Amino acid sequence: MTDRFRAGAGRLCLDFIRTLRYRGTPAETEELPDEPAWGAWIDQFGPFAAPVLPSPSSSRDARGVREAVHELLTGSLRPSSRQRLNRFAALPVPAPSLSASGELRWQAADPASAMLASVARDALELATSPEFARVRRCAGSRCGALFLDTSRPGTRRWCSMEVCGNQAKKSTYRAKVSAS
Template structure:
C-alpha cells in the first residue's frame, strides 16, 4: 500500500462499531460545515491503515486500482442502511442501489491472520482496501440485524451529525464524545434536546 505524508493523518474513532467510525469520515454531516475526510486515495489508504485489523494489513499482491468515489458511495449506503434500521422502517425500505453496494462490498475477501516467524500476528489480503471495506460492510449488516441497533444514537451536538453506539448502562448517552461535543455544550451552557434516531420522522 502506498505510503505518504497522509500516514500521519488521524481519524476520529470510538463510535463503538467499525461501520459507525467509517461513516464519520463525512464529519458534521448534514450541517453547513460538512467536511469530507476522504477527499482522495491517500486519505482512504490512511483510514485503512488506522482501522484495519492489527493496525493495518499487508498487501500480498499489487494494490488494486481504487475508486475513492466508490468508497464514499459505500459509506453513504451504509449510513442510509443504519438510519433506516434505527427508524424501524424495516430493511425493505432501504433503496436497492444501496443494498447492492453494501452486499457487494460484504462479499469481498476479508483479511486473513497469520503468525509470522517472530511470533507476530500479521493480517494480509490480496486487496487491503476491499478487504477492509468488506469488514465495514459486514459490520454494518451485523449491526442492523442485532439488538445493538436500538442503542445507536445521533450526537446531540447541533454541528456534529455523528452516530455512535450508546454502551452506557442507562442508555442515556447524548454526545459522541465528552471531549469534543460534550465539552463544547458545557461551555455554551445551553442544552440541546436529545436526538434519537428511533423516534425521528
Template sequence: MTTTSVRFREGAGRLCLDFIRTLRYRGTPTASEELPDGPALAAWVRQCGPCSLDGVADSTQAARARELREAVHALVIAAVRTGDPTACGDDARQHLNRAAAEPVPVPVLDASGEIRWRADDPVTATLALIARDALDLVTSPAVTRVRECAGPRCGALFLDGSRPGTRRWCSMGTCGNRAKKTTQRARRRGSETEV
C-alpha cells in the same frame, strides 16, 4: 496538511460507525470530506483497518469507499429511525451486499507469535469488513443503542455503551464539552441580566 497526515476519528463503538464519520459534520453547512482521494483512503485503512498497507489506494477505490460509506449511513439511519434496515432502499442494500461478499482479511501467525492480518487487496478487504459490520449491526439488538450525536454541528452516529443507555454525545471531550460550555455561558448571561 496533506491528506495522508489526517488523524481520523475513532471510538464510535463499531468499525462501520467510525467509517461513517469520514464525512465530518454530516448534514451541516460545514460538512467536510475526509476521503477525497486515494491517499486519504489509504491513510484511513492504515489507521483504522486491521491490515498493513504499503501502497496507496487509487481514486476509483476512494470513490467506491465514499459510495459504501453513504450506503452504510443510509442502512444504519433506516434501522435506527424506522426499525427496518431495508428502508434504506434496494440500491444501498445491494451495494452493501456486494461489498460484504468481497474477501476479508485473514489472520496469519508470524514468526514472533503475533497475529497479523493479511489480504491481497487490503483496501477492498477493509471495505468488506465495514459492510459486514454494518449488516451485523443493523440485524442485532445493538442497533437499539445507536445514537445520533446531540451536538447541533456534529452529525455523527455512535454506539451508546453506557449502562442506562442515555448517552447524548459522540464524545464528551468535544461535543459534550461544547454543550457544557454553551450552557455555562447561557447561565452566566442569565445571572448577569438579573443583577
C-alpha cells in the same frame, strides 16, 4: 501523534460514516476526497502492518459504501445501496497469519477492498442486531455523528464527552452567565 480521523463511535461502520464530517450542515466536509486519504483511513482503522495505497476506483468505492452504510443506519436504504453493501460484504476480509517469529499479521490480497468488506459486514450485522436500538445521534449542536451507546443506563448523549460533551457544558455555562 494524534489520529487524523475521529474514532470512538463504538463500531467500525459508525466511525467510517463520520468521514463525511458535519453531514447535512453548511460545514459538511469530505474527509475521503482521494486515494491518499482513503489509504490513511485504512492505516488508522485497519489491521495491516504496512501502509495501504488504494487505487482511485477503490477510493470511489469507499465513498459509495459509506453512503450506503449511512442509508442503512438511518432507515433510508435504496435497493441499489442494499445490493452494493451485499456485494462488498461478500468480498474476503483480512485474514490472520502467524509469522515465523510468532507474531500475528493480518493479510489480504486487496487490503482496501478487504477493509470495505469489513465495514459492510459490520454495518449489516449492526443494523440487524439488538444493539441497533442503542445507536444514537450525538446531541452536539453541529456534530450529528451516530454512535453506539454502551453505557449501562443507555443515556449517553454525546459521541465524545471530551469534544461534544464539553462544548455543551461550556455553552450551558455561558448561557447561565449571560442570563444573570
